Amino acid sequence: MIVEARVPLKLTLFGEHAVVYGKPAIAATISEFLKVRVSPSEKFVVVSPSLNLKGVKVNLDDMRVENEQVSRLLNYVSESLSAVGDVPVKIEIESPVEPSVGLGTSAAVIVGTISAYSSFLGQDLTPMEIARKSHEVELRVQGIGSRMDTYVESLGGIILFNGNKEERIHSDISFVSGYFRRSMTTAEMLKKVKEFKDQSVEVFSKIIDSIGSIVMEAKEYMEENKETEVGRLMYVNHGLLFSLGVTVPEIDEAVSRARYLGIKGAKISGGGAGGSVIMTSDPASGMLLRSFGAYLINSRFHEGGVTVSKRTE
Numbered sequence: 576m577i578v579e580a581r582v583p584l585k586l587t588l589f590g591e592h593a594v595v596y597g598k599p600a601i602a603a604t605i606s607e608f609l610k611v612r613v614s615p616s617e618k619f620v621v622v623s624p625s626l627n628l629k630g631v632k633v634n635l636d637d638m639r640v641e642n643e644q645v646s647r648l649l650n651y652v653s654e655s656l657s658a659v660g661d662v663p664v665k666i667e668i669e670s671p672v673e674p675s676v677g678l679g680t681s682a683a684v685i686v687g688t689i690s691a692y693s694s695f696l697g698q699d700l701t702p703m704e705i706a707r708k709s710h711e712v713e714l715r716v717q718g719i720g721s722r723m724d725t726y727v728e729s730l731g732g733i734i735l736f737n738g739n740k741e742e743r744i745h746s747d748i749s750f751v752s753g754y755f756r757r758s759m760t761t762a763e764m765l766k767k768v769k770e771f772k773d774q775s776v777e778v779f780s781k782i783i784d785s786i787g788s789i790v791m792e793a794k795e796y797m798e799e800n801k802e803t804e805v806g807r808l809m810y811v812n813h814g815l816l817f818s819l820g821v822t823v824p825e826i827d828e829a830v831s832r833a834r835y836l837g838i839k840g841a842k843i844s845g846g847g848a849g850g851s852v853i854m855t856s857d858p859a860s861g862m863l864l865r866s867f868g869a870y871l872i873n874s875r876f877h878e879g880g881v882t883v884s885k886r887t888e
């Protein structure tokens with residue numbers, strides 16, 4: 576039997592990083608899917624063509640790869656497997672984007688592995704059970720993080736995370752987004768933001784309080800389809816993320832040019848240090864992103880969360 580989980584990636588519309596410290600955030604699943612296939616195997620084998628190693632250290636006697644990079648890269652997968660069972664299987668991961676691009680690939684690997692492996696073992700987990708288990712795994716691997724990515728990719732749709740509540744939002748506003756290569760992973764960016772907080776608690780609190788207010792205002796505008804107002808708040812949110820030190824010069828320039836060209840809104844999406852940029856739909860949005868070297872993705876909202884299918888070999 577082969578079990579395949581199909582997980583929608585996500586855009587963070589507002590509130591990344593602040594959500595880690597209890598502030599609200601809005602995330603949405605999009606029409607880009609990471610797939611995780613589980614099949615019978617004598618031992619645990621992971622196949623992930625989109626993962627790449629920077630430099631290798633190989634024991635030529637048995638051609639074993641000997642670097643800690645591999646275990647760190649596969650941590651999300653291995654911790655997901657351990658959270659479900661210990662029956663050896665083959666895991667194949669097929670991603671539409673490179674790893675670590677601010678689109679919730681870390682969460683998708685977790686949600687997909689837990690969904691496919693638990694189903695392979697005959698455990699029928701609900702989307703909320705998958706979300707809870709996945710958040711626990713992402714937190715265990717990263718040491719810090721919110722439930723936003725794992726929950727939105729398990730449950731699907733546009734979701735406002737506010738305290739311990741999740742509220743679905745309906746909006747006809749559409750966005751254009753693309754991703755740039757990153758210099759750091761989200762886990763590393765989370766540690767950087769925590770250092771900022773530890774150094775300037777008061778300033779940090781005022782910044783994330785402002786982001787929290789932006790999110791709640793943006794939620795109303797999203798539901799009223801007031802694109803101009805949503806866009807204005809995107810620029811403000813981006814500016815506050817700049818102040819936290821999570822943006823990079825070329826992306827700040829792209830966002831600033833977007834504003835200059837009259838594009839209603841633009842901001843980074845996700846952990847930062849490069850990664851994804853989201854803009855309100857405008858004929859110039861795609862061209863601007865491409866001119867800065869971004870890889871455009873299908874940002875059309877996708878209503879559903881993770882789905883699982885089974886087939887005999």
Ligand SMILES: Nc1ncnc2c1ncn2[C@@H]1O[C@H](COP(=O)(O)OP(=O)(O)O)[C@@H](O)[C@H]1O
Nearest residue numbers: 623648670674675676677678679680681760761
């Ligand atoms: N296709 C993949 N196969 C295996 N692991 C992956 C894959 N994509 C992402 N990952 C894991 O997730 C990590 C990236 O997490 P993160 O920086 O949070 O990216 P994102 O912002 O896309 O969620 C990678 O370093 C790797 O450990």
Ligand SMILES: C[C@@](O)(CCOP(=O)(O)O)CC(=O)O
Nearest residue numbers: 592677678679720721845846
């Ligand atoms: C920065 C953060 O708010 C979102 C991270 O998104 P991503 O892993 O870069 O797709 C972290 C979190 O919410 O756990």
Ligand SMILES: [Mg+2]
Nearest residue numbers: 679681682761
């Ligand atoms: Mg991530």
